[in-house]
Amino acid sequence: MRLLKNFSFRRARLSDYYAVTQKLRIVRNDWDYLPGVYNEFVASPGRMGFVALNGNSEIVGAHFGIIVDNGQTLCKRAARVKENLQGQGIFTRLSEVMDEEVRRHGMIKWEVKTCAWANAERVRNGYIQRANFKELYAMESYDMYLKVSDILPVRETSFSNIRPMTHQDLWNIFNDEGICEKFFPRGRVPSFWVPLRPVEDNLKHLINCRTHIFMSCKSHAKFDPDSKPLGTIKASDISMMSLLFCYTTESGFVYNTDLHGQDFSDLESHLKFHLHRLQNVGHESVRWTIMFDSSHKDVIEERIGHCLKEYGVSLTQKVKSKQDVYFEKML
Numbered sequence: 001m002r003l004l005k006n007f008s009f010r011r012a013r014l015s016d017y018y019a020v021t022q023k024l025r026i027v028r029n030d031w032d033y034l035p036g037v038y039n040e041f042v043a044s045p046g047r048m049g050f051v052a053l054n055g056n057s058e059i060v061g062a063h064f065g066i067i068v069d070n071g072q073t074l075c076k077r078a079a080r081v082k083e084n085l086q087g088q089g090i091f092t093r094l095s096e097v098m099d100e101e102v103r104r105h106g107m108i109k110w111e112v113k114t115c116a117w118a119n120a121e122r123v124r125n126g127y128i129q130r131a132n133f134k135e136l137y138a139m140e141s142y143d144m145y146l147k148v149s150d151i152l153p154v155r156e157t158s159f160s161n162i163r164p165m166t167h168q169d170l171w172n173i174f175n176d177e178g179i180c181e182k183f184f185p186r187g188r189v190p191s192f193w194v195p196l197r198p199v200e201d202n203l204k205h206l207i208n209c210r211t212h213i214f215m216s217c218k219s220h221a222k223f224d225p226d227s228k229p230l231g232t233i234k235a236s237d238i239s240m241m242s243l244l245f246c247y248t249t250e251s252g253f254v255y256n257t258d259l260h261g262q263d264f265s266d267l268e269s270h271l272k273f274h275l276h277r278l279q280n281v282g283h284e285s286v287r288w289t290i291m292f293d294s295s296h297k298d299v300i301e302e303r304i305g306h307c308l309k310e311y312g313v314s315l316t317q318k319v320k321s322k323q324d325v326y327f328e329k330m331l
């Protein structure tokens with residue numbers, strides 16, 4: 001590894017927006033999420049960005065972090081280094097600079113990161129041993145690039161058992177260890193590629209203006225809008241949840257759905273609900289990403305494909321990005 005003496009490192013600023021999201025365009029993909037969330041990543045509480053500069057003060061690398069789990073976990077994400085400078089340790093140094101900054105908070109116990117399949121393979125082959133990471137779990141990931149007007153209409157009655165969850169509904173699940181384990185057997189609730197622990201502080205990361213969770217109930221406890229107001233559903237009655245997070249990109253709207261279940265009897269209702277919803281997001285060009293724990297693949301993949309086909313959508317999984325892999329290390 002070459003010496004990094006020609007580079008300097010500092011906190012990312014709002015004014016670096018163009019340099020980071022446009023000039024440092026290494027993700028060859030107009031569906032990149034960073035332009036849509038850059039300001040949030042740089043200036044929201046508990047979030048931070050760092051940039052690397054060359055001798056001419058041009059930004060050549062960037063890396064971001066978010067502190068979750070009651071201030072105990074740092075999730076590192078959105079790393080990018082200018083193509084002709086990769087492999088020289090710039091990313092590694094950006095990561096160290098972030099560590100130095102968060103060490104001052106003194107409370108951070110864990111570091112987590114999520115890599116798409118291609119990077120995860122690279123990380124698995126060496127880096128995780130050196131850096132002492134362990135693999136938490138993998139999620140299957142399916143990307144469908146859709147023209148919304150091509151999707152066949154979905155009848156609203158086909159998903160009348162789906163309701164948005166409140167913080168209280170989710171908190172009821174987190175508070176019941178047995179049920180929480182059934183939904184999230186890895187002990188983490190992934191949202192926007194951050195593996196969150198089921199703690200109260202994370203409710204705000206799971207249900208907010210960008211992210212939502214929808215639930216369905218076991219048949220004996222079907223929602224009855226007349227007699228059962230929202231919020232009275234018992235955690236044990238919930239059969240399935242779908243987590244949603246969205247953002248806009250230069251190419252269109254990205255609509256991500258993560259599926260979690262105790263049983264998957266309501267799978268089709270959730271899919272139809274999201275199909276209907278994405279027909280009404282106000283964008284013609286949509287990338288719909290469906291994700292679920294890889295251990296469910298044999299149980300639900302075929303059913304998802306079959307259900308989407310009815311509406312003219314084919315379930316597609318790219319080899320390069322077929323899984324998102326979540327890693328964690330104790331600091």
Ligand SMILES: CC(C)(COP(=O)(O)OP(=O)(O)OC[C@H]1O[C@@H](n2cnc3c(N)ncnc32)[C@H](O)[C@@H]1OP(=O)(O)O)[C@@H](O)C(=O)NCCC(=O)NCCS
Nearest residue numbers: 079080081086087088089090091092115119122123126127
């Ligand atoms: C990934 C990237 C940021 C690495 O930057 P870099 O300056 O070349 O990296 P370094 O020289 O410091 O070395 C990277 C080391 O960190 C490891 N690593 C740790 N976390 C990683 C991650 N999230 N992604 C890729 N590599 C990672 C690599 O395995 C590598 O070790 P290795 O050489 O033993 O494989 C750069 O290649 C890049 O911009 N790629 C395109 C964008 C991208 O894929 N970003 C990652 C999103 S998860």
